[in-house]
Amino acid sequence: MTHKLFWQDPYRTTLKTRVVAVDNDRIRLAETIFFAFSGGQESDHGSLAGHPVLSAEKNGLDILYTLAPGHGLQAGSEVEILIDWERRHRLMRLHFAAEMVLQLVCQLRPGIERIGSHISADKSRIDFAYEGSIAELFPQIETEVAALLQADLPIVTAFTDEAAQRRYWEVAGFAKMACGGTHPRSTAEVGALKLKRKNIGKGKERIEISLIESAG
Numbered sequence: 001m002t003h004k005l006f007w008q009d010p011y012r013t014t015l016k017t018r019v020v021a022v023d024n025d026r027i028r029l030a031e032t033i034f035f036a037f038s039g040g041q042e043s044d045h046g047s048l049a050g051h052p053v054l055s056a057e058k059n060g061l062d063i064l065y066t067l068a069p070g071h072g073l074q075a076g077s078e079v080e081i082l083i084d085w086e087r088r089h090r091l092m093r094l095h096f097a098a099e100m101v102l103q104l105v106c107q108l109r110p111g112i113e114r115i116g117s118h119i120s121a122d123k124s125r126i127d128f129a130y131e132g133s134i135a136e137l138f139p140q141i142e143t144e145v146a147a148l149l150q151a152d153l154p155i156v157t158a159f160t161d162e163a164a165q166r167r168y169w170e171v172a173g174f175a176k177m178a179c180g181g182t183h184p185r186s187t188a189e190v191g192a193l194k195l196k197r198k199n200i201g202k203g204k205e206r207i208e209i210s211l212i213e214s215a216g
Contacts, residue, residue: 001061003031006044007157007167010092010182013085019077025054027065027073034081035088036063040117041095041181046083049073061165088182090121090211093190095181096155096169097209098124100148101195103175104141105134105207115204119181123210127200134205135197145193148174152188 002020005012012033021028027048036056037043043056048065055066073079098119105128106112116127128134148171156170160178169183170176184190192212200206 002029002063004063004165005031005033006035006182007180009033010088010184013083013088015081017079017081019073019075019079022074023064025067025069025071027067027071028059028062029065029079029081032063032081034063034065034083035091035182039179039181040098041091041119042121044083044091045087046081048081049077049079087121089184091119092182092184093211094121094124094209095119096183096187097145097190097193097211098126099169099175099177099179099183100145100187100190101141101193101207101209102126103177104144105137108137108140123208125206125208127204127206129203130205131203132205133197133199134207135195138195138197141195142193148187149190149192150188152186154186155183157183 015033017029017031020030034056035044036058038058046053051067051071053065057064113129115129118125153171160166160168167180168178194210194212196208198206
């Protein structure tokens with residue numbers, strides 16, 4: 001089982017570890033800070049022993065990293081992982097931005113069905129089964145998001161089942177949700193958001209979420 005240090009410290013950008021197994025171009029490590037695509041959140045970008053990581057994928061409780069042919073690594077090799085921090089930080093912020101919006105939509109429309117989600121470094125999106133325009137909820141969502149950002153509330157993350165690696169996040173007084181992604185320390189760190197509505201089919205609505213970066 002790969003020890004996932006990105007849960008313990010999502011702000012860490014470098015790690016020295018060792019290779020546990022090699023299957024051609026797929027590498028398994030003893031421990032890692034390099035997040036692999038899960039729960040709609042895209043994988044980190046970065047390098048392993050100086051080689052760009054081409055893909056990262058979950059394999060049970062392990063993570064497999066694919067490198068280009070000719071990497072020369074073998075079981076027991078000591079390696080260093082470097083991740084793209086700017087991308088990681090945007091993913092963390094956009095992930096929790098999506099979680100906030102999701103929880104607020106569910107509070108405003110109990111029983112609404114989420115039918116998809118995706119978090120990239122540019123924007124996040126959540127898809128719902130919803131008749132009409134979901135943009136009608138935006139004024140209330142924006143007001144509540146602004147209050148959460150202003151309150152600067154701690155975002156607590158932990159295991160519900162460590163053996164099965166099931167995790168959750170919780171913001172006291174707001175919500176608690178099962179999630180195995182990476183998150184910032186507080187609501188304020190997410191920063192200001194912009195919401196955009198898209199109709200993606202009959203009875204299907206999408207909310208796109210982007211970050212509003214302050215000048216300078």
